[in-house]
Amino acid sequence: MVQADVMHSTHKPDRLRELGILSLNGMFDEQDSLSVIRQAFEISPKDMAVVSSFGADSAVLLHMLGQVAPDAPVLFLETGKHFPETLEYVETLKTRFGLTNVRAITPDSADLARFDPTGQLWETDPDSCCHIRKTEPLNVVLEGYGGWITGRKRFQTSDRGVLPHFELTSDDRIKVNPLAYWTNDDIEVYKKAHNLPEHPLYNAGYKSIGCAPCTSVVAEGEDPRSGRWRGLNKTECGIHFDFNGKIAKPMVETQLTLFKDGKFIADPWRAWAEDDQPANVRYTHVPLPVFLENRQAFLANPHPLGLLINPGDKVEDVAEDVARFASIAVAFPAFTDGRGYSSARLLVERFGFKGELRAVGDVLHDQIPHMWRCGFTALVVSHAATRKALEENRIAAVTLFMQPVGASVEVPAGTRPFLRRPVPEPA
Ligand code: SF4
Known part of the structure; x- marks a missing residue:
């Protein structure tokens, strides 16, 4: 895999935003996922990235991407903590779907040395571990994009229960969730219908797969995501949190x-x-x-x-x-x-x-x-x-003041700077 180049574009998908998130959701509420992906790339062809965990369900979104835009950037958060089987699966899906632009996003080495020198931070502070291994590296790379496509679905957690197809997040980016309305059954049906390769650990009982230390086997009938951060009050890694620590919501x-x-x-x-x-x-x-x-x-x-x-x-x-x-x-x-x-x-x-x-x-x-x-x-x-x-830009600047401030060069009213003389040095 290729290490991601960090781009520093400030370009944003203006056309997409101009259309308005609400109207987009109205237009695409009833549309199928492939149409949602097509629409995102049609409106903003150079500005969209896909973020994938290459986990248990990832093949569905990536299979669709292979049909619409196989050369689109696919960002994989290579935390350094994945199962070796996940890294194999990245290669499998790349080849199978013809994805030509999969990029591994790695944590900042200085952050790792400073905050997780032993590699055990996930044990004591998983939120911070996710922050330095996922959220921060992704934020840096997303600077180069105006929008990203995710594989999130409503059924996965209660926080995701209102997920729309299109969101505008508070960092002024568009997030597209083509699978928002899918159920677990829909995923299974799609995987079978298209004969998609399973993650190598899926049949061993791993129904939702993230980093190895934070993923466990799920028992029959258990919620698939219950194997993530088991026993902890944590359901999200943080990349989908808004800046304020909440799940991103469409902005008004x-x-x-x-x-x-x-x-x-x-x-x-x-x-x-x-x-x-x-x-x-x-x-x-x-x-x-x-x-x-x-x-x-x-x-x-x-x-x-x-x-x-x-x-x-x-x-x-x-x-x-x-x-x-x-x-x-x-x-x-x-x-x-x-x-x-x-x-x-x-x-x-x-x-x-x-x-x-x-x-x-x-x-x-x-x-x-x-x-x-x-x-x-x-x-x-x-x-x-x-x-x-x-x-309406109706705040007037101050033109008369009695006391100068050092934040700018100011001369108080009533003084006559042209009459000032340097203070003579003492003899
Ligand atoms: S999922 Fe676990 S190991 Fe991976 S970044 Fe988060 S806390 Fe660290």
């Missing part, structure tokens, strides 16, 4: 609450919850006191992490750690409380924070120009009129 406009880079987008971050674990929480704004109490665990956490600063929190306490955060949220609980501006300036000007700096809480129209000046790069806006003003 009202969920686009984060204003960033001139437009409203879906917010990948969420608030800290009481039962969150410092060691494996991700895309979460952790309140500053909670971070300080569990600092070592948060610093060892391999996932993207955020920080929440409330009025009264001492930003100086995290001065050494600001580079650890991908996003820092500064709360403005009331229009009259301006402490958030000072926190922002300290973070940017004194501590050199370069990540996303967002204002949350009572973010109103009049505050926004001052927020931009203090270094904020994103806003969470719930106030309807403010939201409308941002959408």
